[in-house]
Amino acid sequence: MHVSHIMKKNPIRNMLKMRVAHIASEVDPFSKTGGLASVLGSLPRAQQDLGIDTIIITPYYEKLIDTATYTIDRVGGVEKIEVEPGVFEKVYYRKGLLGTEKVPVYFIENKKYFGQHKKYYGADNDNARFLFFNIATLFLLKKINFTPTIIHCHDWHAGMIPFLLKTRYKKDPFWDKTATLFTIHNLSFQLGHDWFTIPPKGIDDGHSKLPLFANTKKIERLNFAKRAILYADAINAVSETYREEILKKPFGEDLDQLLKSKKNILFGIVNGIDYDDFNPLTDPGLVRHYSSKSVRLKKYNKKALQMRYGLFVDVEIPLICTTSRICEQKGFKLIFEIIRDVLQRGVQFLIMGDGDNQTVRSFQELQKEFPGQVAYTKFNQEEETLLYAGAEIFLLPSRFEPCGINQMIALRYGCIPVVHHIGGLADTIEDYDPQTRTGNGFSFDRYNATDLLIAIIRALENFKHKRAWRDLCIFGLSEANSWRLPAQKYVDLYLVTIQLKKQNHQERIRKSKLLRNTPHT
Ligand code: GLC
Numbered sequence: 001m002h003v004s005h006i007m008k009k010n011p012i013r014n015m016l017k018m019r020v021a022h023i024a025s026e027v028d029p030f031s032k033t034g035g036l037a038s039v040l041g042s043l044p045r046a047q048q049d050l051g052i053d054t055i056i057i058t059p060y061y062e063k064l065i066d067t068a069t070y071t072i073d074r075v076g077g078v079e080k081i082e083v084e085p086g087v088f089e090k091v092y093y094r095k096g097l098l099g100t101e102k103v104p105v106y107f108i109e110n111k112k113y114f115g116q117h118k119k120y121y122g123a124d125n126d127n128a129r130f131l132f133f134n135i136a137t138l139f140l141l142k143k144i145n146f147t148p149t150i151i152h153c154h155d156w157h158a159g160m161i162p163f164l165l166k167t168r169y170k171k172d173p174f175w176d177k178t179a180t181l182f183t184i185h186n187l188s189f190q191l192g193h194d195w196f197t198i199p200p201k202g203i204d205d206g207h208s209k210l211p212l213f214a215n216t217k218k219i220e221r222l223n224f225a226k227r228a229i230l231y232a233d234a235i236n237a238v239s240e241t242y243r244e245e246i247l248k249k250p251f252g253e254d255l256d257q258l259l260k261s262k263k264n265i266l267f268g269i270v271n272g273i274d275y276d277d278f279n280p281l282t283d284p285g286l287v288r289h290y291s292s293k294s295v296r297l298k299k300y301n302k303k304a305l306q307m308r309y310g311l312f313v314d315v316e317i318p319l320i321c322t323t324s325r326i327c328e329q330k331g332f333k334l335i336f337e338i339i340r341d342v343l344q345r346g347v348q349f350l351i352m353g354d355g356d357n358q359t360v361r362s363f364q365e366l367q368k369e370f371p372g373q374v375a376y377t378k379f380n381q382e383e384e385t386l387l388y389a390g391a392e393i394f395l396l397p398s399r400f401e402p403c404g405i406n407q408m409i410a411l412r413y414g415c416i417p418v419v420h421h422i423g424g425l426a427d428t429i430e431d432y433d434p435q436t437r438t439g440n441g442f443s444f445d446r447y448n449a450t451d452l453l454i455a456i457i458r459a460l461e462n463f464k465h466k467r468a469w470r471d472l473c474i475f476g477l478s479e480a481n482s483w484r485l486p487a488q489k490y491v492d493l494y495l496v497t498i499q500l501k502k503q504n505h506q507e508r509i510r511k512s513k514l515l516r517n518t519p520h521t
Contacts, residue, residue, distance in 0.1 A: 030070060083136075159226075162233070238402045280477070352379055388414075
């Protein structure tokens, strides 16, 4: 459902002073494994610009956050919070600031849950860790007296909050005016463990009372995403197409029926990117700045890129790059099936990213086999944009992609995406037609290696037509994928969410009155 459609029916544009608390497990630049962190690093800032009182709450990963670079001070002393009747946990709250907009970012510090691991996820007790995070978040909001109009919960890590507010804390007047929005960034993640490994008998029904922390087995089977979908006032996916896809198998990841029953409160909003952070005219990571008026200067970045990564320095050789988490979802299986075929055509391949060790090793071997033609490098945020600035083609053939951010960044640097037509990739990349000169990239419909190969070949063929290719770059560079529009759409969705909460509340009152007035027989 489109937010704008609902908004026409509910023209309440009165934002007054809206207060929004974003709850998420990652916030760029403090903590990051993927696109979720990028969204949290930029959407709240765009909302602050719109005049919304915005804060973020996230865990304090003691062993991972770079405290030498970022100032994150403790606020107040140690607190003891009651995480379940009679059980207390120590917690410290910390505060940092995000961007020039200075959005307050609060951190939840607790040795046991977030001070021991050198990785963000993958602990045996991830559910307990994030359940604690959700409870501590609600205590924090009360402590700092921030009564949110909206608690915006991102992915499963924040998914227990809507449930807690409608059950354990439902009588607390502090939350009377707070509505919850659950954003699905990736439905394949529903709890701290792979959802499909939970035995059928252990599957969380989504409604039952929370088990005690001591009952680790039951805690670790709780499905946070399911509970969020059941209890949030509204839900959205990070693109309109993904919103449709999760209503069906296989992308519904076993929650498709549940989502179908929530269709009326399920929306889709495509992410944006920060146009100041990603700007080829000012980016300190480039050797030569350029804009849509000077794309010819891209070649200096290409030379620098080729030199830096040991590729043959020749601006005429087409250069394909990919930068993403190295995992099955991102389509690396297909890339491996076709890469030799592509290399035979004399192109260069540059891969940046961390992830699956086996895949990384295969790229390293390929680099040895094709010196000067293939380069693999670990993920390096500072150097990432030079890839887009230097390469001609950006590859993202994801098997599924809720939104995808890198294809938008690539466009911003005039690097043309080749993508699988799915999820957010379908919403942001339109297949190029050389006849009509419409489209901004190359895409393929069916997820198989041959179709990917054809899309790459089409891109390479078009690259030979220098004039048309330059126009394609200019078109990409001029596209408007900033947060301006999505940030406004989220505000509209917040207003809808508030309305939905009111409706639910009235409905509950009506039902309880009905029950009270029903004569007993
Ligand atoms: C997840 C999704 C990705 C999306 C990002 C931000 O990482 O896999 O598609 O862009 O979240 O919403």
